[in-house]
Amino acid sequence: MEKGRWDGKPRTFHYSGSADASLRKQIDISKQQNKVWKEIDQHLADEGIQNSTWNYLDLFRDTSYIDTSCMHFFRKKMMESDSAYAGFVAITGNRIIDCQLFGSNDLCVASFEVMLKSYARTITSKDGVPQLSDEYVKNFLDKFLKTEEQQKEFLATHGSLYTYQNHVIHLIAYDE
Numbered sequence: 001m002e003k004g005r006w007d008g009k010p011r012t013f014h015y016s017g018s019a020d021a022s023l024r025k026q027i028d029i030s031k032q033q034n035k036v037w038k039e040i041d042q043h044l045a046d047e048g049i050q051n052s053t054w055n056y057l058d059l060f061r062d063t064s065y066i067d068t069s070c071m072h073f074f075r076k077k078m079m080e081s082d083s084a085y086a087g088f089v090a091i092t093g094n095r096i097i098d099c100q101l102f103g104s105n106d107l108c109v110a111s112f113e114v115m116l117k118s119y120a121r122t123i124t125s126k127d128g129v130p131q132l133s134d135e136y137v138k139n140f141l142d143k144f145l146k147t148e149e150q151q152k153e154f155l156a157t158h159g160s161l162y163t164y165q166n167h168v169i170h171l172i173a174y175d176e
Helices: 021-030 033-046 056-060 064-080 105-122 134-145 148-158
Strands: 087-092 095-102 159-164 167-173
Touching: 021 033, 021 159, 064 105, 087 105, 087 134, 095 105, 095 134, 105 167, 134 148, 134 167, 148 159, 148 167
Parallel strands: none
Antiparallel strands: 087 095, 095 167, 159 167
16 A cells, blocks of 8 residues: 555556554544555554655565464464364454454455464554453453344444345454
8 A cells, every 4th residue: 555656657556465453444444545544654654664655565574574473373273273263353462453253164264364464464562462351352242243233333333344145254343
């Protein structure tokens, strides 16, 4: 994502990975390009990065080793598990990054690596081992898992709900 990407340049585009959770949250909830740019500006300013196009990927130029180590660790955990996952609640330090739930195990597994890369980009040096209580996580989940009406209402301002033929296939929920 670059503000000045198309200024006098060839119009080529390629996928470069998933954004961190705070940027995805801004995209999912505000759905306003100017707010997305403000979020990117804040990330770049926080890291002291300046460039002519406000290139979001400049934040992750030196993270390939960390990303690879993290991906390897969690891939191994997933392969060693005998569970049929339908989603995850990602937690770091004293905060919930997000919750992503899928309509099937196949959708969850297909999205696993993209989710992991996003989570790896979200974690900061201020975070630490998860410290949230089970009760806190349960209260968060209860905000959108008790009824369909409650789910729609909460996700209208705290996430996204994707459906196919009137069935939920993917939901993303963000904490306050």
